[in-house]
Amino acid sequence: MTIPTLDAFFTMMAQGFIQRAFVIGIIVALMSSILSVFIVLKRISLIGDGLAHTAFGGLALGYYLGFLPLWVAGGIVILGSIGITKAMRSKVSGDAAVAVFLELGLASGIFLLSLARGYGINLESLLFGSILLVTFEQMLYALLVLGLTFAFVLVFYKELAYSTFDEVQARAAGIRTWFFDYSVGVFAGIAIIVSIPIVGVLLISALLVLPALTSVQISKSLRQTVLLSPVFGLLSVVLGLIASVITDTASGATIVLVGLAIFIVTLAVTRRGKRRVSPH
Amino acid sequence: MDASLIELSNVGVQYPNGVWAVDHISLRIFKNDLVGFIGPNGAGKTTLISVILGLIRPTSGAVTLFGESISTKNLRRVGYVPQVLESTISGFPATVFETVMFGRVPHAGLLRPFTKNDIGKTEEALKLLEISELRNRKLGQLSGGQLQRVLVAKALAGEPEILILDEPTSGADIHSRTEFYTLLADLNRDRGIAIVLSSHDVDSVTKLASKVVCINRTLFYYGPKSGFTNGILAKTYGYPMKVIDDSHT
Numbered sequence: 001m002t003i004p005t006l007d008a009f010f011t012m013m014a015q016g017f018i019q020r021a022f023v024i025g026i027i028v029a030l031m032s033s034i035l036s037v038f039i040v041l042k043r044i045s046l047i048g049d050g051l052a053h054t055a056f057g058g059l060a061l062g063y064y065l066g067f068l069p070l071w072v073a074g075g076i077v078i079l080g081s082i083g084i085t086k087a088m089r090s091k092v093s094g095d096a097a098v099a100v101f102l103e104l105g106l107a108s109g110i111f112l113l114s115l116a117r118g119y120g121i122n123l124e125s126l127l128f129g130s131i132l133l134v135t136f137e138q139m140l141y142a143l144l145v146l147g148l149t150f151a152f153v154l155v156f157y158k159e160l161a162y163s164t165f166d167e168v169q170a171r172a173a174g175i176r177t178w179f180f181d182y183s184v185g186v187f188a189g190i191a192i193i194v195s196i197p198i199v200g201v202l203l204i205s206a207l208l209v210l211p212a213l214t215s216v217q218i219s220k221s222l223r224q225t226v227l228l229s230p231v232f233g234l235l236s237v238v239l240g241l242i243a244s245v246i247t248d249t250a251s252g253a254t255i256v257l258v259g260l261a262i263f264i265v266t267l268a269v270t271r272r273g274k275r276r277v278s279p280h
Numbered sequence: 281m282d283a284s285l286i287e288l289s290n291v292g293v294q295y296p297n298g299v300w301a302v303d304h305i306s307l308r309i310f311k312n313d314l315v316g317f318i319g320p321n322g323a324g325k326t327t328l329i330s331v332i333l334g335l336i337r338p339t340s341g342a343v344t345l346f347g348e349s350i351s352t353k354n355l356r357r358v359g360y361v362p363q364v365l366e367s368t369i370s371g372f373p374a375t376v377f378e379t380v381m382f383g384r385v386p387h388a389g390l391l392r393p394f395t396k397n398d399i400g401k402t403e404e405a406l407k408l409l410e411i412s413e414l415r416n417r418k419l420g421q422l423s424g425g426q427l428q429r430v431l432v433a434k435a436l437a438g439e440p441e442i443l444i445l446d447e448p449t450s451g452a453d454i455h456s457r458t459e460f461y462t463l464l465a466d467l468n469r470d471r472g473i474a475i476v477l478s479s480h481d482v483d484s485v486t487k488l489a490s491k492v493v494c495i496n497r498t499l500f501y502y503g504p505k506s507g508f509t510n511g512i513l514a515k516t517y518g519y520p521m522k523v524i525d526d527s528h529t
Contacts, residue, residue: 041372041373155390155391156390158385158388158394159385159390161374161378161382162382162385164372165369165372165374165379165382166362166369168335168362169360169362169382169434170382170385171333171334171335172333172334172335172355172358172360173355173356173360173383173385173386173438174334174351174352174353174355174356174386175352175385175386176352216373219373220375220416220418221373221374221375221378221416221418222372222373222374222375222378223378224373225373
């Protein structure tokens with residue numbers, strides 16, 4: 001690994017594709033970290049994994065058909081998120097529901113990609129993400145999804161928070177919790193589709209978990225958890241992308257490793273703080 | 281006679297395997313009632329509460345709340361306190377204040393922030409349950425008894441006309457239980473809130489309640505406490521039982 005000089009680093013950062021990567025990275029960080037609060041607190045953290053692999057199957061189908069892969073994958077992921085949520089609501093174990101969709105997406109993806117061999121598919125960038133894949137059009141889609149996610153959370157924050165706290169109590173209070181369960185699933189699916197170019201199929205679920213997980217460790221209220229989660233998401237993506245440029249490593253893996261490092265440091269610091277105040 | 285707040289007419293709930301969880305249940309609950317639901321494990325107490333709250337649709341019979349079929353609108357007039365499951369609730373990062381404020385969500389409306397009135401009702405509920413000093417604590421920092429009070433405060437913040445409690449004291453020590461039952465009696469007497477209390481604690485419930493619902497899949501007794509006998513209790517549980525009258529202690 002060769003570390004570039006400062007001049008070389010800034011020259012690299014001035015490149016249009018790197019700047020696009022930062023812009024989409026920031027959009028993806030905000031979008032996924034807002035959703036991550038509800039995903040983590042609803043205890044459906046594995047939904048990201050299931051949907052990412054379903055997206056993989058969808059992208060493979062799109063490439064195989066030679067027809068708008070991202071849109072085909074988007075449609076399949078939305079159907080997958082509805083399927084997983086429906087299975088979870090009908091008392092099928094959440095893990096089992098995710099596992100079924102994960103295996104289905106992965107197996108059909110590999111099957112279709114092997115059929116489509118030689119069609120110019122960059123499997124590595126699909127799995128691990130690549131800043132080179134980001135286009136202006138993708139940035140606009142991501143921005144639109146961020147806007148929709150933000151509007152959804154803003155409009156329904158009270159109801160969403162209550163049904164995340166306890167679905168049964170919220171239902172007994174007359175709140176239509178099914179709407180929030182399905183919406184969180186569908187938004188997570190859409191977030192995954194627009195995030196695949198930067199983080200890749202294998203690691204996107206980390207962005208839907210780590211920011212909230214880190215935020216929960218240090219926040220003193222639900223409100224703080226919601227506000228701090230995007231901060232941790234942004235830190236992971238921005239620092240991860242910078243590290244990836246410097247070390248010339250896969251952006252997705254570097255972002256996730258930075259996110260994990262932030263989580264571990266936060267956990268260690270808060271545990272230490274708790275031990276200090278504990279009388280025992 | 282006053283209109284009933286809750287009316288169950290020949291309600292039955294059948295599991296998918298064909299077994300009836302409850303069947304032929306008819307009862308009416310009125311303003312100022314303090315009704316104790318008693319019965320052995322698996323008797324259908326929670327199922328019946330779920331039917332009243334619209335969480336389960338009955339297989340047969342009909343349920344009305346405030347004289348109408350169950351809807352989002354009339355559920356706002358009901359407060360629900362579930363069994364405290366510390367393991368699930370304590371991991372949630374909300375403060376006591378935020379949790380009690382959830383009780384105002386059905387009243388607040390979409391796109392509208394909580395109003396001064398919502399905050400006032402929350403403060404009032406905190407004060408009533410004597411947990412104002414815990415307002416900034418996270419749920420994970422509370423004891424089981426404190427969590428139970430938070431959930432009651434949340435229900436009261438919604439200004440309910442009926443308060444339904446499902447096994448609220450399970451796991452609580454005798455002192456917390458006694459304090460809790462006194463609180464329920466005060467709410468019923470001073471605020472006119474009808475209370476439905478499901479519990480395994482037969483002695484305390486029969487002592488506290490003005491009416492008793494004794495069920496084991498079907499209704500064995502529904503009426504005033506004065507008509508409730510040890511014979512009915514034994515018949516419901518399937519073995520001899522008797523209520524200990526400790527009123528002289």
